[in-house]
Amino acid sequence: GAGVSQSPRYKVAKRGQDVALRCDPISGHVSLFWYQQALGQGPEFLTYFQNEAQLDKSGLPSDRFFAERPEGSVSTLKIQRTQQEDSAVYLCASGASSYNSPLHFGNGTRLTVT
Amino acid sequence: DQQVKQNSPSLSVQEGRISILNCDYTNSMFDYFLWYKKYPAEGPTFLISISSIKDKNEDGRFTVFLNKSAKHLSLHIVPSQPGDSAVYFCAASGGSTSGTYKYIFGTGTRLKVLA
Numbered sequence: 098g099a100g101v102s103q104s105p106r107y108k109v110a111k112r113g114q115d116v117a118l119r120c121d122p123i124s125g126h127v128s129l130f131w132y133q134q135a136l137g138q139g140p141e142f143l144t145y146f147q148n149e150a151q152l153d154k155s156g157l158p159s160d161r162f163f164a165e166r167p168e169g170s171v172s173t174l175k176i177q178r179t180q181q182e183d184s185a186v187y188l189c190a191s192g193a194s195s196y197n198s199p200l201h202f203g204n205g206t207r208l209t210v211t
Numbered sequence: 212d213q214q215v216k217q218n219s220p221s222l223s224v225q226e227g228r229i230s231i232l233n234c235d236y237t238n239s240m241f242d243y244f245l246w247y248k249k250y251p252a253e254g255p256t257f258l259i260s261i262s263s264i265k266d267k268n269e270d271g272r273f274t275v276f277l278n279k280s281a282k283h284l285s286l287h288i289v290p291s292q293p294g295d296s297a298v299y300f301c302a303a304s305g306g307s308t309s310g311t312y313k314y315i316f317g318t319g320t321r322l323k324v325l326a
Binding site: 101103128130132137138139140141142145147152153155156188190195196197199200201202203204205 | 215217242243245247252253254255256257260262300302304312313314315316317318319
């Protein structure tokens, strides 16, 4: 398909486990964002890539969170030693240019930490 | 500090009437604004955007109005249809002026269109 694809759609992890969430952006899109959305809230910014460069990671809640986009296409968000407060929907979005262009979102990965 | 605020958590409108969703922002560096629609278990879908050099943008049934002096934008949906029932998020970015590319989202307004 032509849209942003995220996998897995659902992930259940035991507290303390590591998880990796994958994002396939729209082909050719320069910008890639990760957001975290808690129930009843708006998406909260985590990190931003322009091609392979991570230009802003100010929203990552702790050093347990790590994101990469090594070839400027697919991105992975990794969470180490998951905690219950990490339970949320993780959304990936890509945009055609660096700024002032709409972001197109995937359907998200719902992470539940038990 | 919530830089983008949607003060109405929910709104109900009769089918065929106008829906008006509101959004306020605090950061005067924002220069690009967007509205998204979200159905349950799906990601947000882009609806319409506006640059700060304009005060109105239309796309079919959807119109966004921007009042820079009041730091306020609104989304008008005319006529409202039952399929418009969803959560609507406004978002803002200051990319071209501040170099800050992050898009900041509001907390959303749940719109219910009654048949």
